[in-house]
Amino acid sequence: MNANDKAPLSVVVFGGTSAIAQAIVRAAARERSVRVLLLGRNVQRLQSVKNDLAARGLSAEFQCADLSDSTVPWESLLRAAMPGKIDLFLVAHGELPEQEPILNDPAWLARTLQVNFVSAAVIATVCARMLEQQGGGSLAVIGSVAADRGRASNFVYGSAKAGLETFLEGMRHRLAKIPNIRITTIKPGLTDTPMTADMPKGPLFSSAEKVGTLSWEAIKKGVPVAYVPGWWWMILTIVRWLPRKIFYRTKL
Amino acid sequence: MRVVEFQSWGRVQAVRSPCLELSWLDQSVFIAPEAKRLAYGLGRSYGDSCLLSGGVMIRTRGLNKLIHFDRESGLLRAEAGVTLSEILELVVPEGWFLSTSPGTRFVTLAGAIANDIHGKNHHVAGAIGCHVRKFSLLRSNGSRLECSPAQNEPLFAATIGGLGLTGLILWAEIQLVRTPSAWLEVELVPFTGVKEFMSLTEESAKGWEHTVAWFDAAARGKNFARGIYIRGNFTADGLAGKEPRKIHPQPRLSVPMTMPSCTLNSWSVKAFNALYFHRVPRSGRKLLQHYEPFFYPLDAVDGWSKIYGKRGFFQYQSVTPEAAGVQPLEEMARAISASGEASFLAVLKTFGPRTSPGLLSFPKAGITLALDFPNRGQTTLRLFDRLDAIVRAAKGRLYPAKDSRMSAEDFRNGYPGLQEFLPQVDPAFCSDFWKRVAPA
Numbered sequence: 029m030n031a032n033d034k035a036p037l038s039v040v041v042f043g044g045t046s047a048i049a050q051a052i053v054r055a056a057a058r059e060r061s062v063r064v065l066l067l068g069r070n071v072q073r074l075q076s077v078k079n080d081l082a083a084r085g086l087s088a089e090f091q092c093a094d095l096s097d098s099t100v101p102w103e104s105l106l107r108a109a110m111p112g113k114i115d116l117f118l119v120a121h122g123e124l125p126e127q128e129p130i131l132n133d134p135a136w137l138a139r140t141l142q143v144n145f146v147s148a149a150v151i152a153t154v155c156a157r158m159l160e161q162q163g164g165g166s167l168a169v170i171g172s173v174a175a176d177r178g179r180a181s182n183f184v185y186g187s188a189k190a191g192l193e194t195f196l197e198g199m200r201h202r203l204a205k206i207p208n209i210r211i212t213t214i215k216p217g218l219t220d221t222p223m224t225a226d227m228p229k230g231p232l233f234s235s236a237e238k239v240g241t242l243s244w245e246a247i248k249k250g251v252p253v254a255y256v257p258g259w260w261w262m263i264l265t266i267v268r269w270l271p272r273k274i275f276y277r278t279k280l
Numbered sequence: 281m282r283v284v285e286f287q288s289w290g291r292v293q294a295v296r297s298p299c300l301e302l303s304w305l306d307q308s309v310f311i312a313p314e315a316k317r318l319a320y321g322l323g324r325s326y327g328d329s330c331l332l333s334g335g336v337m338i339r340t341r342g343l344n345k346l347i348h349f350d351r352e353s354g355l356l357r358a359e360a361g362v363t364l365s366e367i368l369e370l371v372v373p374e375g376w377f378l379s380t381s382p383g384t385r386f387v388t389l390a391g392a393i394a395n396d397i398h399g400k401n402h403h404v405a406g407a408i409g410c411h412v413r414k415f416s417l418l419r420s421n422g423s424r425l426e427c428s429p430a431q432n433e434p435l436f437a438a439t440i441g442g443l444g445l446t447g448l449i450l451w452a453e454i455q456l457v458r459t460p461s462a463w464l465e466v467e468l469v470p471f472t473g474v475k476e477f478m479s480l481t482e483e484s485a486k487g488w489e490h491t492v493a494w495f496d497a498a499a500r501g502k503n504f505a506r507g508i509y510i511r512g513n514f515t516a517d518g519l520a521g522k523e524p525r526k527i528h529p530q531p532r533l534s535v536p537m538t539m540p541s542c543t544l545n546s547w548s549v550k551a552f553n554a555l556y557f558h559r560v561p562r563s564g565r566k567l568l569q570h571y572e573p574f575f576y577p578l579d580a581v582d583g584w585s586k587i588y589g590k591r592g593f594f595q596y597q598s599v600t601p602e603a604a605g606v607q608p609l610e611e612m613a614r615a616i617s618a619s620g621e622a623s624f625l626a627v628l629k630t631f632g633p634r635t636s637p638g639l640l641s642f643p644k645a646g647i648t649l650a651l652d653f654p655n656r657g658q659t660t661l662r663l664f665d666r667l668d669a670i671v672r673a674a675k676g677r678l679y680p681a682k683d684s685r686m687s688a689e690d691f692r693n694g695y696p697g698l699q700e701f702l703p704q705v706d707p708a709f710c711s712d713f714w715k716r717v718a719p720a
Binding site: 045047070072073076077079080082083084222225226227228 | 282284301303304305306342345346347348349356358370
């Protein structure tokens with residue numbers, strides 16, 4: 029992505045109320061002018077994000093849509109709402125319910141997998157097709173460090189994100205020959221956002237602002253897989269390589 | 281609801297309370313109607329006015345969105361948990377600044393209003409309540425009330441400086457001021473004795489917008505009541521080589537852990553105070569300063585209050601009215617230097633006549649003195665009793681945002697607006713401070 033471009037950066041955000049997505053957009057707007065289209069479910073919240081971005085001098089619009097509905101004609105919807113080239117597709121929607129209750133509720137389990145994996149993969153595919161048609165641009169999708177190893181406390185969400193990350197790796201492989209297309213998997217660690225409001229906060233938590241700024245750097249450089257902050261890679265490498273005998277005794 | 285430990289800035293006491301996090305204005309607040317509750321922003325109040333034991337603490341930091349910023353008129357509307365720091369990042373590049381600012385930018389907008397904070401320009405600008413145009417208040421019965429001088433005026437006046445007891449502020453609209461740049465021309469003038477301080481105050485009242493004095497409350501003998509008078513004005517001159525609308529940097533240093541309680545003792549404090557005093561030549565010093573070191577010198581060190589150790593520290597901030605003159609200050613300084621308690625960073629400032637709409641607003645025309653003391657238990661508290669007597673005799677009052685010990689009687693006598701305030705209190709809101717001082 030050329031940071032010196034004069035034209036505003038056009039961004040589409042799936043999950044427009046995501047705190048990390050907002051922070052990424054704000055980080056981009058510190059460097060250049062940005063116009064953004066927010067997609068999501070809750071009109072009032074989209075409106076409040078739009079107001080916030082507008083007060084910061086960005087041009088923002090929003091559109092209500094059910095992101096988990098795979099029958100939505102995304103491409104025509106986007107073409108109508110945001111004509112012209114789209115520089116960055118940001119897929120940021122997701123749900124992180126508490127693990128125990130989902131395991132006892134098959135419908136909720138299915139929904140969690142559907143939202144975090146299926147709907148994100150469907151949308152990423154539409155975005156990738158549009159990037160191909162444009163002959164360039166960026167797609168950034170929020171994965172998670174939880175995808176790296178199934179852990180008793182969080183494997184439903186983690187496995188959905190793992191599926192999504194594998195899907196994206198395949199998509200990167202498929203489009204590797206097209207030089208101007210960049211697909212970035214952003215893997216945040218513990219982040220202080222409304223999604224984690226009910227979790228006890230410790231020193232491993234990063235602010236949404238910091239995660240957003242680091243993610244924007246990764247997107248700009250076109251890094252394929254970015255742990256944010258970067259030191260999560262170290263932690264997850266250790267977690268991945270822990271022998272089962274030891275791993276099963278931990279409370280991760 | 282998860283149970284979380286909350287502390288205030290003085291770190292003397294902590295409470296463990298169920299915590300509700302607010303992130304969106306449309307979020308439902310489900311709290312049992314009989315449960316007491318209190319909003320908590322960044323916990324920069326020093327004592328117990330921001331803490332509630334045996335009730336629900338509502339964290340508002342997640343309400344962090346801007347709602348509208350009019351770059352022409354300088355009106356800014358933002359959610360409760362937006363910090364003054366975030367506001368500055370947005371408005372300074374556009375040529376605006378906060379109408380008044382406390383000594384830290386790490387407070388939330390709603391917290392600033394609930395404590396009716398004041399700053400170095402109080403003698404001309406008044407407290408922040410003078411610049412609040414409107415806010416929305418969520419009451420425990422679920423109603424959301426817009427309050428302004430024209431609408432729900434009694435609640436407007438009660439909520440400014442109302443310590444979070446009238447409900448939960450959801451968003452607020454404030455008036456900003458234009459500044460010629462982000463830089464100030466600053467003068468530092470050493471003084472000895474309260475009378476010299478007063479003549480500097482008089483001399484600076486007209487030409488200087490921001491004035492404050494650092495004061496060595498531990499010095500004795502010929503150094504008694506020495507200090508440095510600090511005055512500044514925003515300026516457009518002499519900025520060659522500077523970025524005129526530069527915003528503050530993020531804190532570079534932090535106190536990683538609670539230091540041993542003996543770090544600040546009477547020796548180290550005396551040494552620090554002497555060094556601080558002598559860094560300015562007797563003839564004074566002039567300099568150009570960015571707003572960050574001028575207004576927020578301590579913000580450069582994240583979590584500085586941990587330097588006071590596990591037992592924490594008290595701040596004692598009083599205001600004594602103009603009519604009482606300088607005598608109470610001299611008496612307080614004598615009581616402190618006789619007690620041997622070490623006060624680090626004492627601050628003197630004259631308040632002007634501009635009154636805030638806030639019924640429980642702390643500032644009033646007179647002299648305010650803020651003193652920090654490491655918590656050494658009974659000996660520290662005994663000194664406070666002596667200071668209380670001096671403040672009481674002078675018909676002064678203490679600042680609830682800094683307090684964790686004032687008596688109900690001193691509160692009632694210090695705040696004549698209390699009777700008018702009481703009917704506006706939301707019965708479900710409470711704080712540990714309020715439990716102590718509320719009229720029975």
